[in-house]
Each structure stands twice: as structure tokens, then as C-alpha cells.
Amino acid sequence: MKVDHLSSKEIWQKHLQLEGLHNAHQKHRVFSFIAMAVTAIVVFIILITANFRTYPILLTATLTFALIGMSVALFLYFKTKDLTKTTLISSIVILILVFLLTYTGGNENTALYWLMFSPLAAYSIFGIYFGSILTLSLVSYILFLLYGPDIGQTIYGATEKSRFFASYCVVILFAFINEFFRDKSFATINSISLEQRKKANSDSLSGLPNRRFIDSFLLPKITTKQENFLPMSLIMADIDEFKIINDTYGHDIGDAAIIHVAQLFKNQIRNSDVVARYGGEEFLIFLPKATHIKALEVAEKIRCSLTNSPLTINKQIISFTCSFGVAEVNDIVPFDQALKQADEKLYQAKNSGKNKVVG
Numbered sequence: 001m002k003v004d005h006l007s008s009k010e011i012w013q014k015h016l017q018l019e020g021l022h023n024a025h026q027k028h029r030v031f032s033f034i035a036m037a038v039t040a041i042v043v044f045i046i047l048i049t050a051n052f053r054t055y056p057i058l059l060t061a062t063l064t065f066a067l068i069g070m071s072v073a074l075f076l077y078f079k080t081k082d083l084t085k086t087t088l089i090s091s092i093v094i095l096i097l098v099f100l101l102t103y104t105g106g107n108e109n110t111a112l113y114w115l116m117f118s119p120l121a122a123y124s125i126f127g128i129y130f131g132s133i134l135t136l137s138l139v140s141y142i143l144f145l146l147y148g149p150d151i152g153q154t155i156y157g158a159t160e161k162s163r164f165f166a167s168y169c170v171v172i173l174f175a176f177i178n179e180f181f182r183d184k185s186f187a188t189i190n191s192i193s194l195e196q197r198k199k200a201n202s203d204s205l206s207g208l209p210n211r212r213f214i215d216s217f218l219l220p221k222i223t224t225k226q227e228n229f230l231p232m233s234l235i236m237a238d239i240d241e242f243k244i245i246n247d248t249y250g251h252d253i254g255d256a257a258i259i260h261v262a263q264l265f266k267n268q269i270r271n272s273d274v275v276a277r278y279g280g281e282e283f284l285i286f287l288p289k290a291t292h293i294k295a296l297e298v299a300e301k302i303r304c305s306l307t308n309s310p311l312t313i314n315k316q317i318i319s320f321t322c323s324f325g326v327a328e329v330n331d332i333v334p335f336d337q338a339l340k341q342a343d344e345k346l347y348q349a350k351n352s353g354k355n356k357v358v359g
């Protein structure tokens with residue numbers, strides 16, 4: 001089995017996703033997108049129907065294209081709920097629309113007024129990174145159309161161009177500042193909340209997830225997404241003669257032994273596995289998508305690895321062992337029953353000489 005473990009931050013992020021916070025962040029994007037798309041559609045319909053006799057053909061075609069593009073993006077969003085794809089479509093529509101509007105000049109050269117909304121929409125829908133890319137693309141070709149060579153575009157007055165550009169830059173600046181700090185506060189709240197949840201759900205000595213983590217996060221997750229976990233195996237491990245280690249070397253060395261075991265267990269399991277400190281010197285390892293036979297192999301590998309890697313502290317080598325009980329959770333055997341089985345097997349391992357795997 002490949003030993004490729006996640007950093008502890010990744011493990012916590014993976015298992016303790018802050019759903020409420022992420023939902024609020026996502027909702028902001030979704031509402032911005034829907035608000036922009038609906039407003040744009042309404043404005044396009046009014047402009048086209050009220051002015052199609054007077055507008056030049058290219059302008060009517062531009063607005064019709066944008067109307068269809070935005071309607072398709074909105075329809076796709078409601079159908080698929082895939083915000084990335086739909087916002088990608090709308091960004092292409094915005095890029096083409098802004099280009100054609102600036103090029104045609106709109107009705108009586110009023111196109112530039114309509115461009116003011118674009119940085120706000122770009123940042124609130126696409127976020128700081130893609131919003132900046134989109135805004136920079138808009139700025140560069142608006143500049144090209146305003147000050148670049150004549151390619152048949154509308155000619156704007158010098159004062160109009162400079163005033164527009166100055167106001168456009170101010171809008172960009174404020175849209176950027178707004179999104180930047182919104183993003184930063186989201187990241188800060190996210191990391192504070194994650195840290196608090198991590199503290200409540202982990203063991204302060206070993207850093208491993210604790211029993212609360214199993215009960216309040218892992219088990220509900222396994223129950224709701226059984227297809228991702230079952231068949232799943234449980235390994236219950238317990239340090240042998242731990243009282244003697246404490247009594248012989250002192251409580252601090254006992255603590256170091258717990259940390260040593262926790263680290264060794266973590267290094268021997270896959271990304272998808274979870275090892276938790278279940279009690280004093282007792283650990284529970286979850287192996288999703290692993291049969292009983294596989295789990296017996298893993299437990300044996302961990303047992304040998306502990307035998308071969310004693311704790312070395314203050315130039316002292318302290319050898320100790322663990323006993324293991326293994327059980328499988330599957331469609332027939334529920335978690336509680338498997339946990340009881342693993343505990344019974346561990347008891348058998350302890351009663352039949354210790355430093356062994358029973359499954």
C-alpha cells in the first residue's frame with residue numbers, strides 16, 4: 001500500500017469543512033451572478049424593443065447576442081447549478097459585449113456609461129483572482145479602442161475618453177478593495193473557525209482526532225455517504241503494558257510514547273484512512289474501502305513497524321508493543337457491532353500474549 005499521508009491541516013480541512021461558511025461564500029457569488037444576469041436581460045430587452053428601429057444594425061445585433069448569451073448562462077445555471085461553467089459563459093459574453101459596445105459607441109455615443117458596471121460584476125461574481133484577470137482584459141482592449149489605431153470604431157471626444165477612463169479606474173479600485181477585504185475576512189473567519197473546531201475535535205497530546213470527531217463528523221459522514229466507505233475496516237489498537245512504561249520511566253515518557261505511536265500510525269496509513277485517539281492508550285483506525293483481510297495486513301504491518309522503531313528519547317531506547325483487534329463494517333455489520341467486534345478481538349489479543357493482531 002502506498003504510504004502518502006496528508007498534512008494535518010489538509011486532514012482537518014477535508015473532514016471539518018465549514019459548510020455554513022462555504023455556503024455563505026458561494027451564495028454571495030450565486031446571488032451576484034443571478035442579479036447581474038437578470039438585470040442585464042431586462043435592460044437588453046427594454047433597449048432592443050424600444051429602440052430597434054433607430055439603433056444601427058450592429059448595435060441591435062450586439063444587444064441581441066448579449067441577451068441570448070446571458071439567458072443561456074442563467075438557464076444553464078438553474079439546470080446544472082454549475083456556477084463555474086455558467087460564469088465562464090457569462091464572462092465571454094461580457095468580454096464580447098464590452099468590446100462591441102465600445103466599438104459601436106452605443107446609442108448617441110453613450111456606450112461608455114454602460115461599461116461602469118463591469119468591474120463590480122467581474123469582482124463580485126468571479127472573485128479576486130479571475131475578477132482581476134477579466135477586468136485587466138477589459139481595460140486593455142477598452143484602452144486600445146479609445147486610444148489605439150482606427151479599426152472602424154466610434155471616435156469619442158478627448159474629454160469624454162479621459163473622464164470615462166478616470167471614473168472607470170476609480171470603480172475598478174473600489175471594486176478591487178471591496179473584494180480583496182471580503183476575501184481576506186472570509187479566509188480569516190475560515191481559519192479561526194477551523195482552528196476552534198480542530199481544538200474541540202482533537203487530542204491535545206497527539207494531535208489526532210478524538211472521540212468527539214468520530215461521533216460528530218466521521219460517523220455522520222460515513223452514514224450519509226456509505227458508498228464511499230463500505231466495506232470499511234476498523235483496527236482497534238492498544239499499547240501493551242503502558243502502566244509499566246509510566247511507572248518505570250515517568251509520565252512524560254509515557255506521553256512521548258503516545259505521540260510516537262500516533263506518528264507511526266499516521267505514517268503507515270493512506271490519505272483516506274483516519275486514525276483517532278479513542279481513549280488513554282487506545283487508538284481506532286478507520287480504513288475505508290478495505291476488506292477484513294486487507295486490514296489484518298495493515299495492522300500486522302503497523303505492529304512490525306512499532307517493533308522495529310522503538311521510542312528513542314534522551315539517548316534512551318524504549319521498546320514497547322501494541323495489540324490489535326480488527327473488524328469489518330459492511331452492509332450487514334453496522335458500525336456499532338463492528339466496533340464491539342474490534343474491541344473483543346483486541347481483548348483476545350491482550351489475553352493471548354499481547355503484541356499481536358487478532359481479527
Ligand SMILES: Nc1nc2c(ncn2[C@@H]2O[C@H](COP(=O)(O)OP(=O)(O)OP(=O)(O)O)[C@@H](O)[C@H]2O)c(=O)[nH]1
Pocket residue numbers: 205238239240241242243244246250251252253254255258279280281350354
Ligand atoms: N503518560 C500517560 N499515561 C496515560 C495517558 N492516558 C492514560 N494513561 C495511563 O495508561 C495506563 C493504562 O493502564 P492499563 O489500562 O492498566 O493498561 P496497560 O498497562 O497498557 O495494560 P494492558 O492494556 O493490559 O497491556 C494507566 O496507568 C493510565 O494512567 C496519557 O495521556 N499519558
